Amino acid sequence: MTKIPLVDLGAQHAALKAELDEALARCAAASSFIGGPDHAAFAQEFADFCGGGQAALCGNGTDALELALCECLGPGDGTGEVLTVANTFIATVEAILGAGYRPVFVDVDPATGLMDPDALEAAATPRARAIVPVHLYGQMPDMERIAAFAAARGLAVVEDAAQAHGAAWRGKGPGLWGQAASFSFFPGKNLGAWGDAGAVFSRDEDLVRRIRRHADHGRQSKYLHDSPGRNSRLDGLQAAILRVKLRHLEAWNAMRRDIAAAYRALLAGIPGVEPPVEHPEARHVYHLFVVQVPRRDVVLEALHARGVMAGVHYPVPLHRQPVYQGRDFARVSLPHTERLAGRILSLPVFPYMTAEQTARVAESLAQALSETGA
Ligand SMILES: *Cc1c(COP(=O)(O)O)cnc(C)c1O
Numbered sequence: 505m506t507k508i509p510l511v512d513l514g515a516q517h518a519a520l521k522a523e524l525d526e527a528l529a530r531c532a533a534a535s536s537f538i539g540g541p542d543h544a545a546f547a548q549e550f551a552d553f554c555g556g557g558q559a560a561l562c563g564n565g566t567d568a569l570e571l572a573l574c575e576c577l578g579p580g581d582g583t584g585e586v587l588t589v590a591n592t593f594i595a596t597v598e599a600i601l602g603a604g605y606r607p608v609f610v611d612v613d614p615a616t617g618l619m620d621p622d623a624l625e626a627a628a629t630p631r632a633r634a635i636v637p638v639h640l641y642g643q644m645p646d647m648e649r650i651a652a653f654a655a656a657r658g659l660a661v662v663e664d665a666a667q668a669h670g671a672a673w674r675g676k677g678p679g680l681w682g683q684a685a686s687f688s689f690f691p692g693k694n695l696g697a698w699g700d701a702g703a704v705f706s707r708d709e710d711l712v713r714r715i716r717r718h719a720d721h722g723r724q725s726k727y728l729h730d731s732p733g734r735n736s737r738l739d740g741l742q743a744a745i746l747r748v749k750l751r752h753l754e755a756w757n758a759m760r761r762d763i764a765a766a767y768r769a770l771l772a773g774i775p776g777v778e779p780p781v782e783h784p785e786a787r788h789v790y791h792l793f794v795v796q797v798p799r800r801d802v803v804l805e806a807l808h809a810r811g812v813m814a815g816v817h818y819p820v821p822l823h824r825q826p827v828y829q830g831r832d833f834a835r836v837s838l839p840h841t842e843r844l845a846g847r848i849l850s851l852p853v854f855p856y857m858t859a860e861q862t863a864r865v866a867e868s869l870a871q872a873l874s875e876t877g878a
Pocket residue numbers: 564565566567592593595596638640664666667687688689690700701702
């Protein structure tokens with residue numbers, strides 16, 4: 505029995521092999537490993553893709569979010585609050601804490617798993633400085649309401665768009681609603697490098713300049729440093745690979761949307777499965793296709809036994825993570841987040857996934873549900 509992986513990058517690499525080989529050879533020939541022409545070109549091309557602004561390229565998506573917060577708000581002393589969700593990858597909160605802010609968890613919409621604007625408004629205190637909505641699974645929450653609330657309260661909006669390259673809310677993508685959006689190019693993301701990589705996109709030129717400087721040792725010139733810094737740069741090789749792949753991102757997102765549509769049709773007849781809710785105002789790019797099922801852990805095990813390598817994003821919400829127990833920000837009750845954590849199941853989705861594969865996943869899920877009595 506051949507396995508169906510959660511993500512299979514092999515097909516996209518095979519499709520682009522000649523272009524990728526040429527890009528790497530070009531970098532090696534020019535010895536452009538830090539900075540260089542591909543680095544500058546990718547920053548511009550990615551910013552253009554995001555809708556016209558600029559991009560600061562970073563070593564990874566976690567640093568991108570931390571540096572964006574740090575440069576938007578100034579380094580914090582641990583008392584300023586940043587409103588976000590607990591249904592996300594831990595990096596979101598690592599970045600908030602790293603920038604010197606206290607995360608305040610807001611419950612999610614039980615249909616989409618995304619930030620609930622009503623809960624956001626209820627959770628904002630006078631200590632709030634910023635909102636970090638997370639475009640989880642490839643879908644954006646109601647950014648119109650979130651941005652309007654932020655504007656009314658004087659809060660910054662820095663979007664965690666690590667899973668949402670190409671997503672939109674009412675036609676506007678990440679970074680066009682507030683101060684900035686951070687992206688990850690971790691290999692399995694919709695746009696992925698061959699290693700760690702990240703970026704901040706913003707229309708605020710000065711903000712992008714400060715993030716670039718922060719990520720390059722706070723340099724004013726080669727050995728003169730006039731602001732706090734660190735080393736979080738994007739490799740020239742990664743930039744060259746990302747340039748090649750960026751040209752295919754729209755087509756790959758379209759494939760993901762087609763796979764999602766195929767899944768919806770296949771799952772419609774299976775009792776117990778709730779397909780993901782796609783908001784009519786959202787362009788969902790299906791980084792993950794997340795269904796809800798009863799008795800999720802048992803169903804997951806039954807799927808793995810059939811070679812369908814489904815996953816869970818994420819099984820432990822951040823306020824329940826062991827590392828944060830005892831921290832005051834983790835002492836919150838988030839009923840929708842907690843209920844979802846026991847029901848969500850990510851089915852395999854990746855560009856070039858075949859109709860046979862989606863059919864086998866759906867069939868295996870139906871069998872898993874009936875066999876487990878779920
Ligand atoms: C992947 C991811 C990150 C972190 O990106 P890295 O490049 O792995 O540091 C942050 N937030 C979310 C929601 C992610 O999925």
